[in-house]
Amino acid sequence: MRLPLPTVMRSLSARLLVLTAFFVMLSEVLIFAPSVGRFRISYLEDRIAAGRLAVLALEATPDNVVSQPLADQLLARVGALGVVLHKNSNVTLMIDSEMPPAVDATVDLREVSFFPAIRQAFVTLFGGGDRVLRVLGIAPHDANSVVEVLLYESPMRHEMWAFGIRILELSLFISLMTAALVYLSLQWLLVRPMRRITAAITAFRADPESAGPVLVPSGRNDEIGVAEHELADMQETVREALRQRARLAALGTAVTKINHDLRGILSTARLVSDGLAESAAPEVRRVAPTLLAAIDRAVGLCTRTLDFTREKPPELVRQRFALAELVDDVAMAQWVPQSGGEGGAEGNPRVKSEVAPGLTVIADRDQLYRVLFNLCRNAFEVGAHRVTVAATEADGQVWIDVADDGPGLPPKARDHLFQPFTGSARVGGTGLGLAIARELMRAHGGDIVLVESTAAGTIFRLTLPAAPREAAPQSPRRRRAPRRKAVAAGVGRRA
Numbered sequence: 001m002r003l004p005l006p007t008v009m010r011s012l013s014a015r016l017l018v019l020t021a022f023f024v025m026l027s028e029v030l031i032f033a034p035s036v037g038r039f040r041i042s043y044l045e046d047r048i049a050a051g052r053l054a055v056l057a058l059e060a061t062p063d064n065v066v067s068q069p070l071a072d073q074l075l076a077r078v079g080a081l082g083v084v085l086h087k088n089s090n091v092t093l094m095i096d097s098e099m100p101p102a103v104d105a106t107v108d109l110r111e112v113s114f115f116p117a118i119r120q121a122f123v124t125l126f127g128g129g130d131r132v133l134r135v136l137g138i139a140p141h142d143a144n145s146v147v148e149v150l151l152y153e154s155p156m157r158h159e160m161w162a163f164g165i166r167i168l169e170l171s172l173f174i175s176l177m178t179a180a181l182v183y184l185s186l187q188w189l190l191v192r193p194m195r196r197i198t199a200a201i202t203a204f205r206a207d208p209e210s211a212g213p214v215l216v217p218s219g220r221n222d223e224i225g226v227a228e229h230e231l232a233d234m235q236e237t238v239r240e241a242l243r244q245r246a247r248l249a250a251l252g253t254a255v256t257k258i259n260h261d262l263r264g265i266l267s268t269a270r271l272v273s274d275g276l277a278e279s280a281a282p283e284v285r286r287v288a289p290t291l292l293a294a295i296d297r298a299v300g301l302c303t304r305t306l307d308f309t310r311e312k313p314p315e316l317v318r319q320r321f322a323l324a325e326l327v328d329d330v331a332m333a334q335w336v337p338q339s340g341g342e343g344g345a346e347g348n349p350r351v352k353s354e355v356a357p358g359l360t361v362i363a364d365r366d367q368l369y370r371v372l373f374n375l376c377r378n379a380f381e382v383g384a385h386r387v388t389v390a391a392t393e394a395d396g397q398v399w400i401d402v403a404d405d406g407p408g409l410p411p412k413a414r415d416h417l418f419q420p421f422t423g424s425a426r427v428g429g430t431g432l433g434l435a436i437a438r439e440l441m442r443a444h445g446g447d448i449v450l451v452e453s454t455a456a457g458t459i460f461r462l463t464l465p466a467a468p469r470e471a472a473p474q475s476p477r478r479r480r481a482p483r484r485k486a487v488a489a490g491v492g493r494r495a
Contacts, residue, residue, distance in 0.1 A: 016186050020179040028171035032164070036125065037118040039163050043156050044109060044149075048137035051083035051149045058085075058093045071095045080151040081132070088144035100150060101132050109137035110146075125161065130154040193224045197231060204235050209242050269295050316364040316443055320467060323400070324355040326365060327389045330372045334380065334387075351376055354390040361398055362467040367440045371448070372402065374433040375460055379404035384457070393466050400462040401451070409453040417450055 054074040058064045066074070074095055075081065082096030107120070131153040139145035200215035215235065217228040273291045331351035361368075376387045384406030391400045409417070418438045434448070441448045444464055451459040 017179050017183045020182045021175045024175035024178045033118050037121040040121040044135050047149050048147045049140045050078040051147050052139045054078050054083050055085040055093045080149045082150040084148040086146040103134040104131035106134045318362050320362050323359050323361050324357045327353040327355050334376050352388045363444050371437045375402045382406050396466050398464045398466050403459040405457045408455050
């Protein structure tokens with residue numbers, strides 16, 4: 001099912017814009033808390049400094065006293081209800097109003113820490129009423145003097161709210177600018193290339209066999225560039241595979257159509273060849289076996305081709321069996337009588353088995369026989385004189401090595417080893433044997449690989465899942481028969 005394109009609000013660009021603005025605002029909130037705490041401390045320090053300046057008017061008079069109207073003016077300049085200067089020489093100077101109110105809370109700026117300052121700032125910011133604060137702090141430029149200021153909290157709250165609104169406006173501006181810049185950057189670096197890649201994938205999905213142009217990489221060296229290169233290579237590889245499968249499908253259809261007629265022709269040729277084998281002419285009897293073998297090979301080629309071109313994988317009939325016995329059957333089928341006329345699977349010089357007698361596997365015996373037979377036959381057809389089959393079990397797998405002493409595989413065959421009609425090692429071969437062998441081994445949950453191929457020989461390795469160990473049969477316990485009392489008359493006593 002083809003998914004619809006996302007709407008603007010659900011697109012990746014919109015999500016990036018919203019997330020960027022959100023994260024910037026979250027960062028500004030984290031910055032706002034210490035900022036407002038610092039603003040409150042600075043406000044109180046300014047009141048301390050202004051109070052110290054107001055007390056200087058007292059020091060300028062002979063008796064350190066000013067009139068009440070002048071004191072009210074000085075306190076209005078400071079924004080306080082009273083100012084007290086405590087000097088180290090036990091001298092105290094004070095300016096206050098006629099009726100100073102009671103103190104609600106004391107703030108000592110000499111003992112200020114980070115988190116308590118933030119907590120007190122939010123108490124002031126969101127507190128109700130108009131408390132009277134008593135603020136203590138060191139006098140500016142006079143470390144031996146302490147200034148005490150009495151003031152209302154509401155003017156400071158108004159200043160803090162004004163500061164917070166300015167911070168909020170600045171945060172919104174910064175977040176929007178940052179989000180816009182990040183949005184444009186990601187749109188250029190990520191979203192547009194991703195849309196281009198997505199469009200190429202969608203077009204390729206709609207018509208994968210089209211010969212139109214694939215995605216042209218933009219030449220970038222980052223992850224997007226790597227994705228573009230890999231996508232272009234993948235499209236070309238898939239198209240080539242689809243073209244090859246189309247050719248194979250056409251070939252399978254053609255072979256299926258001509259198989260009936262070809263079998264009829266071969267059947268007729270077989271009947272005629274059987275009659276030639278019974279001819280009285282020595283020359284005819286001599287060439288008859290060769291003709292029969294050629295007809296049999298033609299029938300086998302048609303059968304193998306039909307088996308390969310069928311669509312469904314082979315149906316396996318799994319069973320547990322001894323691998324050594326299967327290899328002996330393959331050796332018997334590959335046996336060629338020697339000049340003496342004697343021999344058998346045990347004396348066959350062509351196939352040597354090095355499989356332990358106790359090694360068992362769970363597989364389709366006929367299909368595994370087919371794989372081993374094809375490997376041995378291919379080896380002998382390219383010039384090998386002996387094939388050695390060995391098997392080991394390790395790490396939950398059974399490794400079956402099929403080694404021959406042939407001349408090795410040519411480079412073209414190694415490059416297209418398991419591809420049908422291209423991986424044959426002999427002239428006139430179809431390459432179906434190894435392709436069918438890989439299909440059968442993978443259907444078993446294993447595989448077939450080429451280990452090495454040199455002038456000294458070729459080694460193929462088959463892998464199969466190891467068969468689970470059979471539980472050892474438990475010997476039945478021998479029960480001791482209970483003694484029976486003699487009940488018959490006259491039994492049990494001697495006279």
